[in-house]
Amino acid sequence: MNSAVATNAVLDGLREQIAHLESASQRKRGVLPFGVAQIDGRLPGGGLAYGALHECAGGGAGTVDGAAAALFVAGIAARTKGKIVWCLTRPDLFFPALAQAGLHPNRVVFVESDKEEDVLANMEEGLSYGGLGAVVGEIVRLPMAASRRLQLAAEKTGTMALVVRRWRRQTEASDFG
Numbered sequence: 001m002n003s004a005v006a007t008n009a010v011l012d013g014l015r016e017q018i019a020h021l022e023s024a025s026q027r028k029r030g031v032l033p034f035g036v037a038q039i040d041g042r043l044p045g046g047g048l049a050y051g052a053l054h055e056c057a058g059g060g061a062g063t064v065d066g067a068a069a070a071l072f073v074a075g076i077a078a079r080t081k082g083k084i085v086w087c088l089t090r091p092d093l094f095f096p097a098l099a100q101a102g103l104h105p106n107r108v109v110f111v112e113s114d115k116e117e118d119v120l121a122n123m124e125e126g127l128s129y130g131g132l133g134a135v136v137g138e139i140v141r142l143p144m145a146a147s148r149r150l151q152l153a154a155e156k157t158g159t160m161a162l163v164v165r166r167w168r169r170q171t172e173a174s175d176f177g
Contacts, residue, residue: 017126018044032079048076051158053151056168057165066166067094073136073162075163078102080133080160085126087111087119088138090166107133120146123161130157138164 031047034042040046048054052077058069062141070093078101086093086108095105111122116139126135127150135154142163154161 015044032076032160041168045108048160050080050160051155053147053154053161053163055163055165057133065123066164067097069164069166071097074098074101074103076162077134077136077160078104078107082107082131082133084108084134084136085111085132086124086136086138087124087126088111089116089119090138116140120150123163124153127153127157127159127161130159132159134160134162136162136164138166140166 005067031043031045031049033047034043056069056073058066069112074097077086078149084103084107088110089112091110091112093110098105098108111119113122119137119139120142123135126132142164142165150161150163153159
């Protein structure tokens, strides 16, 4: 057995275990596929799960990295149905770029906060409301307890939660290694 076949067998086994552990309601909600076989084939269920929390980071402290992550998330949010709640501390999004990513600004309700703790609280409130296409939050750090609260709120309503990890200094990215 070559290593590629063995790796695929291990991955298939892990996917089966994860699917078994997920709640039945989670499996019923469905997924949002990317439409790219190489990506969808690697994701459980063939896409990003509704009613779940997903994180995205640009990988660096630069403006380009933060913009790439934000536009990637905007493109995902644009493909959901309903209004989008976007929680942030820095109102530096460029509306024409959001539109080019497919997310029309008329669909977005921006919630600006002074502190990241408030961004997390606003995200949880939006997720608890339900009926939204997605709730997006831009933060530096995502503590484990906050991550779990967001996941539970997303599961309850079936709303997709998207976190854009943005940092100003490389030291703020320590939990990414």
